[in-house]
Each structure stands twice: as C-alpha cells, then as structure tokens.
Amino acid sequence: MGTALIYDEEMTNYKLLWVDPACKIEVPERLTVSYEALVKSGLADRCVSLPVREATDADILLVHSEEYLEAVKKTPYMTLEDLMDFCSQYGDVYFHPNIYHCAKLAAGSALQLVDSVMMGKVRNGMALVRPPGHHSMRNAASGFCVFNNVAIAAQYAKQKYAVERILIVDWDIHHGQGVQDCFEDDPRVLYFSWHRYEHQKFWPNLRDSDFDRVGNEKGAGFNVNVPWNKVGMKNSDYLSVFCHLFLPVAYEFCPDLVLVCAGFDSAIGDPEGEMCATPDIFAHLTHLLMNLAGGKLCAVLEGGYNLTSLPQSVCQTVQTLLGDPAPRPANLDGPCLSALESLHCVRSAHKKYWSCLKHAADLPTCEVSTKRNKVGEEEINEEQSKQEPVWRECPKTLPPDISAAALLPDDGICPERCYSLKSSEDLDPSIVNKLKEHILKDTEDCETLSTLSRLTVLIDKMEKNEIGSGLALVKDISKAVICVVQHAAAAPMNRVLVVYVGDGVVPFHTNEDGKTLVVQFTTQKSEEIQSKYLIPVCLQKDYSDIPGFIQATLSLLLPLGYEYDPSLVVVVQTSGCGLSHNVWQQLIGLLRGLAQGHTLVLMQEDQNAYVGPTASSLLGDPAPPLGPLEAPLPENVESTEKLRLRLKADWNFLLTTGNVK
Numbered sequence: 001m002g003t004a005l006i007y008d009e010e011m012t013n014y015k016l017l018w019v020d021p022a023c024k025i026e027v028p029e030r031l032t033v034s035y036e037a038l039v040k041s042g043l044a045d046r047c048v049s050l051p052v053r054e055a056t057d058a059d060i061l062l063v064h065s066e067e068y069l070e071a072v073k074k075t076p077y078m079t080l081e082d083l084m085d086f087c088s089q090y091g092d093v094y095f096h097p098n099i100y101h102c103a104k105l106a107a108g109s110a111l112q113l114v115d116s117v118m119m120g121k122v123r124n125g126m127a128l129v130r131p132p133g134h135h136s137m138r139n140a141a142s143g144f145c146v147f148n149n150v151a152i153a154a155q156y157a158k159q160k161y162a163v164e165r166i167l168i169v170d171w172d173i174h175h176g177q178g179v180q181d182c183f184e185d186d187p188r189v190l191y192f193s194w195h196r197y198e199h200q201k202f203w204p205n206l207r208d209s210d211f212d213r214v215g216n217e218k219g220a221g222f223n224v225n226v227p228w229n230k231v232g233m234k235n236s237d238y239l240s241v242f243c244h245l246f247l248p249v250a251y252e253f254c255p256d257l258v259l260v261c262a263g264f265d266s267a268i269g270d271p272e273g274e275m276c277a278t279p280d281i282f283a284h285l286t287h288l289l290m291n292l293a294g295g296k297l298c299a300v301l302e303g304g305y306n307l308t309s310l311p312q313s314v315c316q317t318v319q320t321l322l323g324d325p326a327p328r329p330a331n332l333d334g335p336c337l338s339a340l341e342s343l344h345c346v347r348s349a350h351k352k353y354w355s356c357l358k359h360a361a362d363l364p365t366c367e368v369s370t371k372r373n374k375v376g377e378e379e380i381n382e383e384q385s386k387q388e389p390v391w392r393e394c395p396k397t398l399p400p401d402i403s404a405a406a407l408l409p410d411d412g413i414c415p416e417r418c419y420s421l422k423s424s425e426d427l428d429p430s431i432v433n434k435l436k437e438h439i440l441k442d443t444e445d446c447e448t449l450s451t452l453s454r455l456t457v458l459i460d461k462m463e464k465n466e467i468g469s470g471l472a473l474v475k476d477i478s479k480a481v482i483c484v485v486q487h488a489a490a491a492p493m494n495r496v497l498v499v500y501v502g503d504g505v506v507p508f509h510t511n512e513d514g515k516t517l518v519v520q521f522t523t524q525k526s527e528e529i530q531s532k533y534l535i536p537v538c539l540q541k542d543y544s545d546i547p548g549f550i551q552a553t554l555s556l557l558l559p560l561g562y563e564y565d566p567s568l569v570v571v572v573q574t575s576g577c578g579l580s581h582n583v584w585q586q587l588i589g590l591l592r593g594l595a596q597g598h599t600l601v602l603m604q605e606d607q608n609a610y611v612g613p614t615a616s617s618l619l620g621d622p623a624p625p626l627g628p629l630e631a632p633l634p635e636n637v638e639s640t641e642k643l644r645l646r647l648k649a650d651w652n653f654l655l656t657t658g659n660v661k
C-alpha cells in the first residue's frame, strides 16, 4: 500500500494584508516551497495524490462551537478594517477574505487522509495544508490557526470508524493547546506534545503547557507535555524523549490510528523554535511511529517558517512514509541537562498512569518548571549573536535497488519481493581461501563454505547500498556470526551492532576498540558486565514477558543503537527463542531505523516460520500491533533498570534524569 499526498495550491491563496510582526512569518510560500521540493526530489510522483475537499459544517462542529463557526463564516465579506477588528479578539492570528475557504480545505484534507488510511486505500499519508490548526480552540482562532485540523480528524475518526484509541504526536515547536483542550478528559485520545516553553516565557505562555498538566478525570495520563526550557535542543534531545517517554507510553497505549501534528518549526533555522535539530531527524521520528497502529499514520502540516529547512524536513518525512530507510543520524552526543530535567519531570508526573514508567524515579523537588531551575545552569547569554545557523543538507540517498535479499538453503522458498542470493553467485576465491583458513579451519564442509562466502557477498552489496537488508538461514549460527562480524568490521569506518536474541555464548569477544557492540537478550542471569560493548539484557521466563521485552528494546537497545550509530545491524536468533512473530517484527522494524536500514538477520535453518515475517519487516512493512501492553514483569523491570543505571556512565543516551551523579 502506498503513501497519500494531499496538496492544493488554493491553500496558498491567502496572506497577511496589513502589518503585524507576530504573523508575518506565516506566508503562502511555506506550501509552495514544500510541494516543489517534493516534486523536484521525485517523491511526489511516488505518492498517491489525493484531492482536497472542504470540511462540512458538521465536520467543523465536531470541535468548534456554532457561534465561532458562524463568526468565521462572515469573514469573506468583511472589509479590511472589519477583518483587523475581528482578529484583535484573538492572539497572533490574521484573517483574509479567502482564509475561511482555505481553512475548510485544510481540515477537509486531514479528513481525506483519515478516510483513505482507514479504508485501506493507502498505508499512510501527508497533507500539506495552511492555515495550520493545533492552536485553534472551540471558540477561538489562535497562532495562525482557524480550525483545528487534527482535532477534527480525531473526532471524525472516532465517529465514523469507531476508532478506539488515537495517538496524536505533536512535534511542532509550539504547544497545541487547542488539541489539549479538546481531549483533556478523553482517554481515547493520547496527546503528546513537546514545545518551547522557557519557564512559561515563550508563546503561548500558558501554565497549562507544563509537564504537570496530565489530563483531567478519565483523561488523566492521556495528555503528555514536554516543555523545552532552553532553546538549542538537538537531535539527541528529541530521540531521548521518543525512546524514554513517547514510545514506551505509545506502545502501552497501542493506538489504532496515529495522527501527527507535523510542525517543522522544531527544526534548525526556524525563527520561532530556535532549535538545532536537523531535518533528517524527522525521518527518524516518522520511522519510530510507523510500527504503531499497523502503520496507519496521517501527518498534517502545522508550523515551519524557515523556507530552507521546512522543505528538507517535509522531504525527510515523506520519503520515510514511503518506506525508504532513514539516513544515519549525524553526531548524536546525548541529551542536554535541561532536556533531561524536562524528561525526568514528565516521567515522574506520569509514572502513576503508565506501567512502563512505574519505575521512573520520583523527583520530590520537581517543582513546575515555571520556577527558575535549581541547577543554576549558566543562562544562555541573551546577546548570543543571532548569527544565521547553517547545517549540512542530508545527502540524497536513493533507496537500494534490492530492498531485501534472502540467503536460504537451496530448497528454501524465497519470500516474494525478496531477492534470492543463490549459491551460483560467483565466489571470490580469495575470500573463499580466507574463510577456509580463518573460520573453517580444515573441515571441507563445502555447504558452510558456500553459505559463508555468500554472506560476505551480501555484506559487500549492502555496504555498496546495492542491497538494503538481508536474511539468512544457516546451519551453523556461530560460524556465520563470526564470519559476518569479521568481514563487516574489517572496513575501517565500520561499526557493527550485533543484537543477539536467545541464550548461548556469544561466539566472539568484543574488544574495546568499539568496532562491535553486542546486546544480547538472554534468560540467563548475567554476572558483572565485562565490557561496555557486551551488554547482556537478562529477561526472565523465555521472553514471554512481551512488555518487558518491548520496554528493554525501546529504552535500552534503541538508545544504545542510536548513540553507537552502527554501519550494519546484525540480528541473530539463536536457539528458537520462542519470541512471537509480532514481537520479532517490531524488533526488526525498529532496528531498521539504524545503519540506513542495513539489517542482516541470521537464523538457524530450522526457523523457516520466521522467514516470512522477517522479510516483511526488512521490506519496511509495518509490524502488526501488539495490543495494549500490561505491566512488565517486575524482575525484568528491575534488571533492565539496574543495567541502565550501570551503563549510563558509558552511554549518554541511557540517561533519563538531570541528576547525572
């Protein structure tokens, strides 16, 4: 199934007609530069183009009041003075004779996305719209927003498709207070928002945007606010919030539909956000959400005012929705102290609502962030020169011709859409000899020799990005792992992340050069940690604790993987670990965000049943939902937490609190 793209130039036909410094950044060019970038990069042609439609009165009344709608209906006939007068009752928003029409198209575009995703016409999609929506309230326009496009889409999905649980992720740099207000007491809609806050000094300056606003009554716990109390937040800060807060809660909630308030003013260069995250981060944020709700994801444009970073961010988002692997994230150096403080406060505010956060440390002195922060951090010197930030545009990486290759025993059936690496591949005799002397020693086991040499061919093709990912059923897992790791780690710049699922001794030792990082999910109690590059994640009872496994994957394996930034990810399933296909697919799907999607899965040759599910995830198909998650086994939480606390000295991404002692 494809990716929908909704855009209509009619939504560029309104603009600011007078002088208003607060509104001048919201210009029609925002849409044109974004759409043109999609066309120029060839991404638009790969999407299913859907027409816009006008939201009806009934659609709009799902969120807004009649009096507000009636008032907006009058604006097309207003004089300039009347328009200016009409706006003065609202904050930071302007009207235009054509904005009502465009606002109906913007909201209608979001409904078009919901319809086409819910009816299975497309897997996911993006709507490029203006005016944006997430600030508009039941009775008021606000922050360039007239109708709350995403809130209307959520109510519409509940009403028309009886969707039980909807996740709204708002990565715009402003707090979508209109969305929060709409769903504050609604447990069926989980709202995530991060936003520039600076202890309430930043617009919209609301006390209600702080981390302790968790929702009301039945909706308590279903509103998650992450205030950024400093500018300059980077990719690491955003990924930390995803790994340690948004994803664990989202997986526990298990939404049937994901809506994204896709504002790109959280990217570098934006005059509003003044953050430092680069456009490629949106490929990762999108990717990390794509294994939820069976991949049903609707992204609706909100803000984004830098006409250079906005189109780049839009392209990163759309190419990921299309299934292209995310680019390797540049220099992730871990979250900053201010971000950790915010993360810590939000986790402690929500620990009573979400079992995945139950172990989160309390922060007794966690006053609301409107107080000056206690750590006496040096104030960002205000006169910090406002030099224009510059960033390297992410190099255009075309997806590999072959997305996934399968290396199976000759009688193995190659899954469809997979390329079969037959033993007929011309084998490089030098490699064969090297294998013979290094790994096979003298045994003339030519079958293994053939398998291992084909593996090295596969790795070389992945390195050249001719092949995206691979799966192999092998007779001797240990020999295969040694061969793969040695061959892959040989190249100077290469780093190999080896994810071991199942017991058994890791058949090679990781030396401290950091060329390999092994994370092993095992049921065996682990003694002391030998090295920061060999990490045993001990889970009781043969992985039957799915919440525990997912928790360890999201809050341990993923952060480690992002910080390590491997060039290849090898996933090894040793003795039948008994992991359910769905969990296995979630693991493979999530890991695909690393190493530009270069994932190599090695399994025992009797694990035929996993070939189909593995291939599906390697090809970028969304993993099936796991269902709402119960609490993880306490002993698994304890052992994972203990491990995290021990490792955080070596790995910044494992930090979740400000007190780094």
Ligand SMILES: CC(O)(O)NCCCCNCCCN
Residues within 6 Å of the ligand: 021, 022, 023, 092, 132, 133, 134, 135, 143, 144, 145, 172, 173, 174, 203, 263, 265, 272, 302, 303, 304
């Ligand atoms: C959709 C959105 O979230 O991007 N709207 C942002 C509204 C910002 C209003 N304040 C502007 C002050 C000028 N410096």
Ligand SMILES: [Zn+2]
Residues within 6 Å of the ligand: 172, 173, 174, 263, 265, 272, 302, 303, 304
């Ligand atoms: Zn914004």
